[in-house]
Amino acid sequence: MKMPQTMERPLATVDVAIFAIVDNALQVLLVRRPDCAGEPFPGCWALPGGYIDVHKDASLEACAMRKLREKTGVRSPYLEQLGSWGSAKRDPRGYTITCVYFALLNAELVTLDHSGKVEAPTWQPVDGDGVRERLGFDHATLLAAALQRLRNKVEYTSLPAFLLPESFTLSDLQSAYETVLNRAVDKSAFRTRMLAADFIEPTGEQRASVTRPALLYRLKVRTPVLFPRTFSPRGETG
Amino acid sequence: MKMPQTMERPLATVDVAIFAIVDNALQVLLVRRPDCAGEPFPGCWALPGGYIDVHKDASLEACAMRKLREKTGVRSPYLEQLGSWGSAKRDPRGYTITCVYFALLNAELVTLDHSGKVEAPTWQPVDGDGVRERLGFDHATLLAAALQRLRNKVEYTSLPAFLLPESFTLSDLQSAYETVLNRAVDKSAFRTRMLAADFIEPTGEQRASVTRPALLYRLKVRTPVLFPRTFSPRGETG
DNA sequence: CTAATAAGGTTGCATAGTACAACTAAACTC
DNA sequence: GAGTTTAGTTGTACTATGCAACCTTATTAG
Numbered sequence: 239m240k241m242p243q244t245m246e247r248p249l250a251t252v253d254v255a256i257f258a259i260v261d262n263a264l265q266v267l268l269v270r271r272p273d274c275a276g277e278p279f280p281g282c283w284a285l286p287g288g289y290i291d292v293h294k295d296a297s298l299e300a301c302a303m304r305k306l307r308e309k310t311g312v313r314s315p316y317l318e319q320l321g322s323w324g325s326a327k328r329d330p331r332g333y334t335i336t337c338v339y340f341a342l343l344n345a346e347l348v349t350l351d352h353s354g355k356v357e358a359p360t361w362q363p364v365d366g367d368g369v370r371e372r373l374g375f376d377h378a379t380l381l382a383a384a385l386q387r388l389r390n391k392v393e394y395t396s397l398p399a400f401l402l403p404e405s406f407t408l409s410d411l412q413s414a415y416e417t418v419l420n421r422a423v424d425k426s427a428f429r430t431r432m433l434a435a436d437f438i439e440p441t442g443e444q445r446a447s448v449t450r451p452a453l454l455y456r457l458k459v460r461t462p463v464l465f466p467r468t469f470s471p472r473g474e475t476g
Numbered sequence: 477m478k479m480p481q482t483m484e485r486p487l488a489t490v491d492v493a494i495f496a497i498v499d500n501a502l503q504v505l506l507v508r509r510p511d512c513a514g515e516p517f518p519g520c521w522a523l524p525g526g527y528i529d530v531h532k533d534a535s536l537e538a539c540a541m542r543k544l545r546e547k548t549g550v551r552s553p554y555l556e557q558l559g560s561w562g563s564a565k566r567d568p569r570g571y572t573i574t575c576v577y578f579a580l581l582n583a584e585l586v587t588l589d590h591s592g593k594v595e596a597p598t599w600q601p602v603d604g605d606g607v608r609e610r611l612g613f614d615h616a617t618l619l620a621a622a623l624q625r626l627r628n629k630v631e632y633t634s635l636p637a638f639l640l641p642e643s644f645t646l647s648d649l650q651s652a653y654e655t656v657l658n659r660a661v662d663k664s665a666f667r668t669r670m671l672a673a674d675f676i677e678p679t680g681e682q683r684a685s686v687t688r689p690a691l692l693y694r695l696k697v698r699t700p701v702l703f704p705r706t707f708s709p710r711g712e713t714g
Numbered sequence: 715c716t717a718a719t720a721a722g723g724t725t726g727c728a729t730a731g732t733a734c735a736a737c738t739a740a741a742c743t744c
Numbered sequence: 745g746a747g748t749t750t751a752g753t754t755g756t757a758c759t760a761t762g763c764a765a766c767c768t769t770a771t772t773a774g
Contacts, residue, residue, distance in 0.1 A: 292571040687721040
């Protein structure tokens with residue numbers, strides 16, 4: 239085997255698929271590629287990301303968190319590693335490996351910096367027309383994988399709660415599930431299930447509205463909760 | 477931002493956690509680190525792995541498949557990407573990123589090459605005494621993550637079927653589930669569930685034994701099957 | 715030939731979760 | 745105070761499965 243010093247090293251990057259609910263739709267934060275010569279995919283959209291800095295980034299997750307903070311200013315979103323892609327073909331500049339994360343956050347916490355830069359990040363509906371076609375590199379593949387993971391996990395976790403503000407109603411929560419799933423869910427079963435999972439608690443406040451006010455809830459735990467699966471013996475508590 | 481050419485590049489490797497059932501126990505294939513000076517973690521055990529070859533490895537998965545084939549000779553196991561770990565501290569030689577895969581295969585297909593080499597791979601029980609302590613690098617962490625992913629997925633997928641030979645009985649399959657989960661599961665519900673998932677079919681043969689012979693089955697599909705989850709409307713077929 | 719043994723495979727019942735649908739409750743508007 | 749809208753509950757049917765008992769089919773011992 240060759241020694242590591244003499245091995246040709248691939249470039250290593252981290253990309254982040256940042257999701258939020260904007261205008262009642264699931265949207266992803268995209269940046270525009272610089273439109274100058276020599277840059278790959280000029281003018282295309284891309285997931286925020288960049289090279290790993292071996293001096294600044296103590297870990298891959300720290301690197302993803304840094305990218306996320308740079309684009310959104312948000313410091314503590316839900317962040318999960320999605321997977322890695324690597325090949326000689328995905329970037330014309332050579333063999334690259336990218337480690338992709340996906341993040342969930344409340345859009346209200348984000349102030350997008352639109353100060354004249356062309357590369358300013360913007361929200362784009364995940365199912366919007368031609369988003370896939372306008373994405374550079376293999377980012378359409380990465381985004382599709384992130385969406386698939388998210389929609390799959392929503393079926394059995396509390397992930398959509400991380401798209402909401404600090405306090406929310408059960409209807410807000412159900413709406414977040416439905417927005418992500420792009421499908422209606424049953425109100426009765428939904429409420430039973432959420433309360434049984436015991437990851438939210440009433441704040442004691444209500445939200446005033448033009449109709450009957452709804453109880454407000456907050457997260458009891460900052461980590462996502464898994465709903466019950468199968469094969470579990472009856473007696474168990476976890 | 478710095479140009480990629482001037483960026484200090486981390487080393488990129490791929491490691492593989494290869495699982496099989498040996499002696500009725502879930503075991504993982506480990507290799508021994510060379511015991512010479514200058515090598516990190518001399519004499520320790522480690523997951524099989526190595527540097528990505530930007531000329532030979534068309535993708536990360538191709539690299540993992542290559543490592544797997546080199547150690548086991550098996551060409552088409554179940555292979556799934558687990559995740560990536562990167563930091564300056566996990567290898568004394570510098571900042572490294574490793575992309576970890578896990579594989580499931582039937583131990584009978586593997587012929588371990590024990591021709592005098594010290595680095596020969598060997599099966600080790602995953603819950604064996606001190607396996608964690610004897611692992612070099614952060615491979616104890618990687619192995620624990622692989623085990624967690626595997627045990628979690630077993631609850632709702634057909635993964636254990638990939639640990640069996642081409643034809644097997646339902647009792648064999650149940651035994652594989654129980655070996656991975658380290659727990660007994662109900663026979664009746666198990667059989668109903670496996671047959672309902674419709675991923676195996678009878679071969680038409682029986683296995684003779686000292687007691688009543690059992691029907692043999694084979695996989696209908698080579699891809700893993702997900703068992704039903706929740707939130708699904710009644711009418712749907714998939 | 716018969717009974718014991720042991721594993722394969724089935725049946726029946728209780729329960730939990732939830733899909734579906736209809737209902738009640740609490741606020742506002744007019 | 746009737747109508748409207750959303751919040752939240754109740755009740756029924758169905759499904760999967762945990763649990764346990766039962767029947768089936770082979771071998772082996774006597």
